[in-house]
Amino acid sequence: MSSSRRIAILASGAGSNMAAIAQACEQAVIPASIGLIISNVPNAGVLGRAKDLRLPHCCIDHRQFENREAFEDAMLLKLRGASIDFVVLAGFMRILTDCFIREYYGSLLNIHPSLLPKYPGLNTHQRALDAGDRETGATVHYVIPELDAGPTIVQGKVPILPEDDAESLAARVQVQEHAIYPQAVRWCLEKKVELRDGKVWKDPSFMDDGETRTGANANNGTRA
Helix, strand or coil: CCCCCEEEEEECCCCHHHHHHHHHHHCCCCCCEEEEEEECCCCCHHHHHHHHCCCCEEECCHHHCCCHHHHHHHHHHHHHHCCCCEEEECCCCCCCCHHHHHHCCCCEEEEECCCCCCCCCCCHHHHHHHCCCCEEEEEEEECCCCCCCCCEEEEEEEECCCCCCHHHHHHHHHHHHHHHHHHHHHHHHCCCEEEECCEEEECHHHHCCHHHHHHHHHCCEECC
């Protein structure tokens, strides 16, 4: 689809969330187009997926820069050159500086594989198992300078089964990620959800939107 809104996706791994968002753009579920995909890992799976989908992509290897700021300057140069106005982190394994976040503040989303504020950081599935939790899931949130602490847009929950290990749990959580992330991007681009004064604002009509509510319930999603 054609759209004046252009999304960039930053990813370090296989790129399954990138593919889910790209598909939603192609199907006009998300009112935008993919303007650029950036990976910081040469030969990352996300780059192969982007090539297969004929989406613009590049690798900016963070190891080739003397510091984080220089690496981010290179990314910002690419993003500006591609006229990107909305950035989605999809398994991007680099902590962003305040400078980068300010550039896209309010238009910068991340997905985290836990029900934040539980288990920020890494090894989320094993931590949930070790704690004896009965459920876990994924959280889409705005990005702020504090790691994994931005205001929550939506969460998708999954039960933890007695036979689960970290790998099986991760696979089921990923199904939720693919459902709620495109949904959250759509809400933000449609201005049904915005970051205002450090908090999530929702259009009052959005809360009464039967179609949206059905979609959230079908995905076992919850809004903060």
